[in-house]
Amino acid sequence: MTGKKGEATVTIDKGIDDVHSADFDALLLPGGHSPDALRGDDRFVDFTRGFADSGKPIFAICHGPQLLISADVVRGKKMTTVKPIVVDLKNAGADFFDKEVVVDNDTLVTSRTPDDLPAFNRESPRILNKP
C-alpha cells in the first residue's frame, strides 16, 4: 500500500480477521481519513477496545481518537485531538487539553496535528519502554 503522497510504501501483513489485541503490545492510530472509515466497521472498533480494556499503551494523533470514541474508552481520560473533532471528544466524556501532547495515566498518548510530532515522538517511546 502506497501513502497518498507516494513517499512511503507499507506492506500489510495481516488483515483485521487475522489479528487479536492480545497478540500486540501497543496500538498506534495515525489519523487522516482512515479512522472515519475504520470506525464504520465493528471489527476495528472491537480490536481498538481490546487495547484499552487490557491497559496496553495507545498512541493517537489527529483523527486517531475517532476510533477511541467509537470504542467508548475516552470517558474521564486526559486527551487532545485535531480541532474538527474536539467537540466529539468532549461529548464522549474526555477531558480535553489544547496541548501538543497529552499523556493520560502513562498509557494513552495523544497529539493534535503533524506539527506536534516531535512532542508525540518524545512521549510515545517513553511510555512504550517503561519497565
Next chain:
Amino acid sequence: MTGKKGEATVTIDKGIDDVHSADFDALLLPGGHSPDALRGDDRFVDFTRGFADSGKPIFAICHGPQLLISADVVRGKKMTTVKPIVVDLKNAGADFFDKEVVVDNDTLVTSRTPDDLPAFNRESPRILNKP
C-alpha cells in the same frame, strides 16, 4: 470546482466571508469529507448555527450532521446519519433512528447514505415548499 468523480462542475459564487444565513432560505449539507474540514473553521459552524437558530430548513446527508454537531444544534432532535458518526450524533444529544430518512419538526431532514437519496429527495422539497 470539479467534483471528485469529475462528473460535475460547480461555480462557487460566494465565499464564507460574503454570506450570512439571513440571506438564504435553507441549508443543504451534502456530506463527504467536506464537513470535517468545514467544522474546523468557526465561520462555517456559525453560518450553520444561524439556520438552526432561525428555524430555517436544514437538509443533511451522510457526514453533513458533523457541522450540526459542531454548531450544537442537534440536542433532542430526531435524526439519522452515516454509521461512522452515529456515536458522535448520539453523544451530542440527538435522538438517532436507523432509517432512510428522518424528519424532525418539519424543519430538519437527514438521511444516511447516497442509497437513501430517493427518500431524502422526496422529503426535502416537501419541507422546502410548505406554506
